[in-house]
Amino acid sequence: MATAEQHHIMDTPAFDKPVKLAIVVSPYYKDIADNLIAGAKAEAEKAGATVEIINVPGALEIPPAIRIAFRQSNFDGFVALGCIIRGETTHYDTVCNDSSHGLMLLGLQGANIGNGILTVETRKQAEVRADPKDQNKGGGAAAAALHLIALQRKYGAPNSGVGFLPRSNDDDESFQIA
Template sequence: MAASEQHYTLPLPGFSKPVRLLIVVAPYYKDITDQLVAGARGVAAACGAEADLVEVPGALEVPTAIGLAERMAKYDGYVALGCVIRGETTHYETVCNDSSRAITLLGLQGACIGNGILTVENRGQALARAEVAGQNKGGGAAAAALHLVALARSWAAGDTKGIGFRA
């Protein structure tokens, strides 16, 4: 069981210039997503980042909102939050796969995104992953976004020694 295993977590990055994050949440299961947001805000605050919050109707709209913000606003990174619980139809697979794929494509285009959209079998799994005192997946998504912001800033500053291959 994954919950009983130990995992390595990178230390949070430090920043010399302010960081602005946008948390985009689909609050369909509000009690669960409130925990995700609290975790994300906590990690952002621990790094000194400012975090704005917007709500969208569902998980499929999260990447669209991030794409709009990437083009039209001034954010350094994004935290995608929501919860998809398996139901009786194949809609679950569509929402999980398409939201994840869209977030990945935005990331490949240069957006610094931490994906905290939970995809679970039942409410119990969602609560265990969302709770700040539990697995804190909202905080993990914020940490991922912040690490990508730090990486992007280091590369933008020309600090690429020892990273990757040279032709």
């Protein structure tokens, strides 16, 4: 059983500038979502981050909602929270795969995302994983987003001047290399 396994948990990163997180959550299973949110908010608080909750109908709407916020607002990172419990049809596989794939694509585009969308076989598994006093997957997702924000801030230094400069009136060439 997973509760017997030992996992290394990294320390919460420290920040010298404010951090703003969007927690994008599907409250389809409201009690589970509420526990995921509680864990994520507690982890964000440890880092001194501010949090805004964005509710969407289901797990498939989480990646598009994050994309909207990533492109049109000033969040430093995102925490994706929800729960997908296997049912009697293949819809489970579609929702799990498409929501995960959507989040990964956004991450590769530069969005700092912690994925806390539970993909489980039973409600009991979801309850254990969502419980902030047990597996605390909401807190883990917030921690992942915070670590990515810290990494981005560490390596996201201002442009070092590599590339092309626009032509000035004094230049004989149409461009120059910086």
